[in-house]
Amino acid sequence: MTEPAKAMTGKAANALELRDLSVAYRVGGRNRAVLRNLNLTIGQGEAYGLVGESGCGKSTVALSVVRYLPRNGSITGGAIALDGQDVMKLDAEALRRARAESVSMVYQDPGKALNPSIRIGRQLTEIFELASVSGQAAEDRAIAMLNRVRISDPASVMQRYPHQLSGGMQQRVAIAMALANDPSMLILDEPTTGLDATVEAEVLDLIGQLRQELSASILFISHNLAVVSKMCDRVGVLYAGMLVEEGPTQAVFNDPRHPYTVALLRCLPRGGQRKDQGRLDTIPGFLPGIGVDIKGCAFADRCALATERCRTEPPPLYELGDDRGRRLSRCHYHEQAQSLPRATPSNVAAPARQAASPAVLRVEGLNKTYASHGHPLRAVKDVSVSLRPGETLGLVGESGSGKTTFARLLLGLVPPDEGGMIELEGKQLAPRLESRSDDQVKAMQIVFQNPDSALNRSHSIRHIIGRALKRLAGLSGAALQARLDDLVRSVRLTERHLALKPRQLSGGLKQRVAIARAFAGDPRIVVCDEPTSALDVSVQAAILNLLADLQSKEDVSYIFISHDLAVVRYLSDQIAVLYLGRIMELGPSEDVFAGPHHPYTEALLSAVPKLDQTETVRIRVDGEIPSATNPPSGCVFHTRCPRKIGPICETQEPPLGEVEPGHAIRCHIPYAELARLQKKVIQPELA
Amino acid sequence: MSATDSSAGIPAPAPNDTNRRGPLAEVFFSLLRSGTFLTGLAIVMFWVACALFGEHFAPYDPLADDIINALAPPSAEHWFGTDQIGRDVFSRVIVGSRDILTVAPLATLLATIAGTALGLFTGYFRGIVDDVISRILEAFMAIPVVIVALLAIVALGTSKTTVIVVIGLSFAPIIARTVRSAVLAERELDYVAAAQLRHESALHTMFVEILPNVIPPILVETTVRLGYAIFAVATLSFMGFGIQPPSPDWGLSISSNYGMIGGGFWWTVLFDALAIASLVIGVNLAADGVHGAFND
Numbered sequence: 001m002t003e004p005a006k007a008m009t010g011k012a013a014n015a016l017e018l019r020d021l022s023v024a025y026r027v028g029g030r031n032r033a034v035l036r037n038l039n040l041t042i043g044q045g046e047a048y049g050l051v052g053e054s055g056c057g058k059s060t061v062a063l064s065v066v067r068y069l070p071r072n073g074s075i076t077g078g079a080i081a082l083d084g085q086d087v088m089k090l091d092a093e094a095l096r097r098a099r100a101e102s103v104s105m106v107y108q109d110p111g112k113a114l115n116p117s118i119r120i121g122r123q124l125t126e127i128f129e130l131a132s133v134s135g136q137a138a139e140d141r142a143i144a145m146l147n148r149v150r151i152s153d154p155a156s157v158m159q160r161y162p163h164q165l166s167g168g169m170q171q172r173v174a175i176a177m178a179l180a181n182d183p184s185m186l187i188l189d190e191p192t193t194g195l196d197a198t199v200e201a202e203v204l205d206l207i208g209q210l211r212q213e214l215s216a217s218i219l220f221i222s223h224n225l226a227v228v229s230k231m232c233d234r235v236g237v238l239y240a241g242m243l244v245e246e247g248p249t250q251a252v253f254n255d256p257r258h259p260y261t262v263a264l265l266r267c268l269p270r271g272g273q274r275k276d277q278g279r280l281d282t283i284p285g286f287l288p289g290i291g292v293d294i295k296g297c298a299f300a301d302r303c304a305l306a307t308e309r310c311r312t313e314p315p316p317l318y319e320l321g322d323d324r325g326r327r328l329s330r331c332h333y334h335e336q337a338q339s340l341p342r343a344t345p346s347n348v349a350a351p352a353r354q355a356a357s358p359a360v361l362r363v364e365g366l367n368k369t370y371a372s373h374g375h376p377l378r379a380v381k382d383v384s385v386s387l388r389p390g391e392t393l394g395l396v397g398e399s400g401s402g403k404t405t406f407a408r409l410l411l412g413l414v415p416p417d418e419g420g421m422i423e424l425e426g427k428q429l430a431p432r433l434e435s436r437s438d439d440q441v442k443a444m445q446i447v448f449q450n451p452d453s454a455l456n457r458s459h460s461i462r463h464i465i466g467r468a469l470k471r472l473a474g475l476s477g478a479a480l481q482a483r484l485d486d487l488v489r490s491v492r493l494t495e496r497h498l499a500l501k502p503r504q505l506s507g508g509l510k511q512r513v514a515i516a517r518a519f520a521g522d523p524r525i526v527v528c529d530e531p532t533s534a535l536d537v538s539v540q541a542a543i544l545n546l547l548a549d550l551q552s553k554e555d556v557s558y559i560f561i562s563h564d565l566a567v568v569r570y571l572s573d574q575i576a577v578l579y580l581g582r583i584m585e586l587g588p589s590e591d592v593f594a595g596p597h598h599p600y601t602e603a604l605l606s607a608v609p610k611l612d613q614t615e616t617v618r619i620r621v622d623g624e625i626p627s628a629t630n631p632p633s634g635c636v637f638h639t640r641c642p643r644k645i646g647p648i649c650e651t652q653e654p655p656l657g658e659v660e661p662g663h664a665i666r667c668h669i670p671y672a673e674l675a676r677l678q679k680k681v682i683q684p685e686l687a
Numbered sequence: 688m689s690a691t692d693s694s695a696g697i698p699a700p701a702p703n704d705t706n707r708r709g710p711l712a713e714v715f716f717s718l719l720r721s722g723t724f725l726t727g728l729a730i731v732m733f734w735v736a737c738a739l740f741g742e743h744f745a746p747y748d749p750l751a752d753d754i755i756n757a758l759a760p761p762s763a764e765h766w767f768g769t770d771q772i773g774r775d776v777f778s779r780v781i782v783g784s785r786d787i788l789t790v791a792p793l794a795t796l797l798a799t800i801a802g803t804a805l806g807l808f809t810g811y812f813r814g815i816v817d818d819v820i821s822r823i824l825e826a827f828m829a830i831p832v833v834i835v836a837l838l839a840i841v842a843l844g845t846s847k848t849t850v851i852v853v854i855g856l857s858f859a860p861i862i863a864r865t866v867r868s869a870v871l872a873e874r875e876l877d878y879v880a881a882a883q884l885r886h887e888s889a890l891h892t893m894f895v896e897i898l899p900n901v902i903p904p905i906l907v908e909t910t911v912r913l914g915y916a917i918f919a920v921a922t923l924s925f926m927g928f929g930i931q932p933p934s935p936d937w938g939l940s941i942s943s944n945y946g947m948i949g950g951g952f953w954w955t956v957l958f959d960a961l962a963i964a965s966l967v968i969g970v971n972l973a974a975d976g977v978h979g980a981f982n983d
Contacts, residue, residue, distance in 0.1 A: 433884070444884075445884060448880075454876075454878055456878040456899075468885060472885055
């Protein structure tokens with residue numbers, strides 16, 4: 001502890017101080033500003049959350065702190081003080097020491113942060129060796145570190161390679177590595193974004209517990225407002241490289257004082273909002289491009305409250321007197337921020353549902369078994385569902401639960417096992433796509449999760465949509481052109497977008513192209529496979545609105561797959577909860593969410609971080625979804641079930657029993673008993 | 688901004704300067720900045736100019752013999768000396784680029800077309816099609832080019848066409864392998880599934896959907912192959928299976944003169960050898976540049 005960085009610990013008032021920090025990236029021979037005079041202070045032991053949409057400069061902040069910007073990035077002004085020490089003045093050796101000893105980072109993708117060809121043990125002890133602890137001592141400390149991040153059996157984990165660990169375990173190891181040197185500053189850059197909700201909940205719990213054990217200050221970067229609200233004392237909202245609002249977390253989220261924060265919070269489907277209750281609010285327009293000259297307020301172009309003053313006079317960070325702590329807002333009219341009018345009218349004419357209409361899709365006893373190293377892998381087991389026109393079936397479950405495989409079986413991209421049945425509008429579908437008729441193929445289309453993969457990067461938007469119209473709608477010439485214009489308008493793209501290639505569009509616009517393509521042949525059913533998971537919340541809201549609008553207009557049915565329960569709840573009429581390829585619970589959306597529900601559904605719901613912190617009791621599932629090659633005996637969920645009742649769960653698979661009309665649960669616990677058990681838990685409204 | 692529906696007023700994102708160019712244009716501009724590529728290109732263009740216009744600026748007729756001046760060493764009159772029947776070596780080196788620069792690129796083109804088609808088929812269909820075709824191609828690759836050439840010449844007689852076909856077909860499996868691995872990766876992308884969900888034919892999916900996306904590795908492989916093709920043409924000509932007399936072709940000239948080296952008449956061989964070496968180096972430098980531009 002002779003190094004200046006360590007000696008300062010506890011002495012400097014602030015763990016991190018950014019003063020007027022400006023960072024630019026050199027693109028096309030010009031320096032383009034990414035961060036503009038950013039001032040930010042994190043106190044000792046404080047957890048500070050930085051939120052904002054992609055492209056606003058969140059990660060650049062993290063990289064600047066350790067002076068780890070990409071080659072074309074440079075700090076063009078301002079100062080960074082880490083524990084009172086000016087990072088800008090450090091020479092190469094001092095910088096290396098600071099990185100090794102006082103700051104640690106945890107990145108979004110743990111798979112990339114760990115070296116795939118070195119055992120976990122070696123990667124951990126290496127860190128201690130840098131601090132001149134070696135041999136057995138280093139090994140002991142590595143094991144202690146793994147214990148600290150709640151890894152049971154650390155000795156065996158030390159012997160493994162990263163790919164032999166699950167995503168959640170990898171992230172724990174990455175956190176252990178980051179904490180190994182007892183850093184004074186821990187930077188977490190979207191640490192749970194790639195993880196399942198159940199695993200995310202565990203990792204967040206872990207970080208929360210570690211905060212109490214360690215003295216480290218935390219800079220927590222996330223696009224997920226609920227996660228930040230759960231983890232952080234204070235929060236800063238970043239927009240176009242500027243802090244637009246800052247204050248204590250609860251104060252900012254419950255009483256936002258900048259129109260951007262207000263709008264961002266309104267984009268989220270909250271409180272169990274559903275499509276027939278109204279559309280989500282959106283934020284019109286786009287984030288200013290990097291390096292653009294900003295004359296007045298950066299948000300003025302997208303703000304319905306903006307006046308002439310906003311466009312010409314850059315607002316300072318107004319200091320707001322508040323008894324809940326110091327608050328800042330970069331808005332001339334911060335006291336009116338919450339009167340921001342909606343960008344999208346909420347009211348919709350909910351179509352009268354014809355309950356009597358026959359099912360458009362019926363699936364009976366669908367199975368899919370893959371061969372994995374000679375062992376059968378039951379990816380989908382005995383799934384039966386049906387779907388009426390204009391309805392949405394939401395599929396939820398952790399990754400590996402068989403959601404996507406089920407979708408691919410329906411579409412015929414993967415043939416199911418013999419024996420099951422898929423019936424579309426009363427006619428049985430051939431298992432393989434090639435054997436289905438053109439009409440059957442165009443009746444069922446898909447919107448993929450990742451538009452970069454789903455849209456051919458060599459083709460123009462006009463080609464992509466035009467080809468779909470030609471093949472699926474059988475159009476050509478002037479008729480095709482007319483329909484193309486119609487379709488493009490209905491997904492709210494413009495003529496200008498048609499000549500572009502996918503890479504020239506933003507994520508949200510790409511997803512609109514994918515939606516237009518799926519709707520080209522007037523489909524009866526559209527499978528939406530996590531269509532918004534790669535998008536920012538404001539864009540997600542616009543896409544969800546679009547899907548809801550198209551559904552009420554075209555009477556199309558959706559099969560909507562998402563890991564985000566609030567999103568599923570917004571669009572779905574029915575929910576199927578999948579676990580290891582089996583339906584654990586199936587029923588009307590409201591019943592499934594309101595409960596009593598299957599213990600697995602309960603666990604999924606309680607894993608979701610809520611914005612309003614209303615929850616008090618929560619149940620947790622341990623570990624990760626077991627391998628489908630070797631599913632547990634009896635009820636497949638018994639290994640993780642917090643409500644397991646006894647040996648019957650291990651020996652006998654419960655049937656999917658109807659507990660109310662249309663609502664079925666696969667559990668040995670009687671429905672009344674489930675109701676009694678779950679009543680103790682105060683039902684949190686889904687935020 | 689008055690927005691009335693879910694997302695009205697979404698303007699096209701301001702395209703920034705880096706986005707304005709397409710990916711191929713991007714590669715083109717990066718090539719223009721690459722010293723390696725430009726050096727290679729300069730060497731190749733020099734020889735292309737010789738091939739096209741060589742006879743106009745060569746000081747002598749490359750085929751005209753002059754027995755009295757046979758085997759004259761380099762001098763002011765004959766810069767590179769003369770060969771055993773008195774032909775001017777300098778003129779022969781200049782004009783000698785013509786055949787090799789016709790045959791090698793055509794062979795490479797044939798290899799690229801055949802290899803791309805094979806790679807698309809094996810990578811797209813996978814399974815049994817892939818297994819059978821890939822094993823046949825591997826067997827084919829195991830046979831040395833010279834043996835194939837010998838057999839082909841026996842069967843078809845010697846001609847430039849034979850050389851083009853032989854080299855083209857022996858290089859095709861190598862290009863097929865590169866294309867196949869690129870296609871296997873593309874095939875996993877969702878746009879291929881989307882094409883299947885439009886009931887597109889396999890040919891459409893392969894050539895319209897996948898092919899444009901595997902152009903970069905094909906271009907890289909083609910330029911690399913061109914270097915090998917030049918070398919292969921020179922080798923075959925040297926062995927007598929390639930370009931036939933009276934062409935002043937480099938490999939052929941070396942073949943007919945290398946017996947003279949023992950007598951001290953080095954100039955009859957050296958300049959042709961240097962010409963081959965410089966062309967191969969030029970093509971390889973250019974190939975390096977192309978590879979770098981696509982992988983930056």
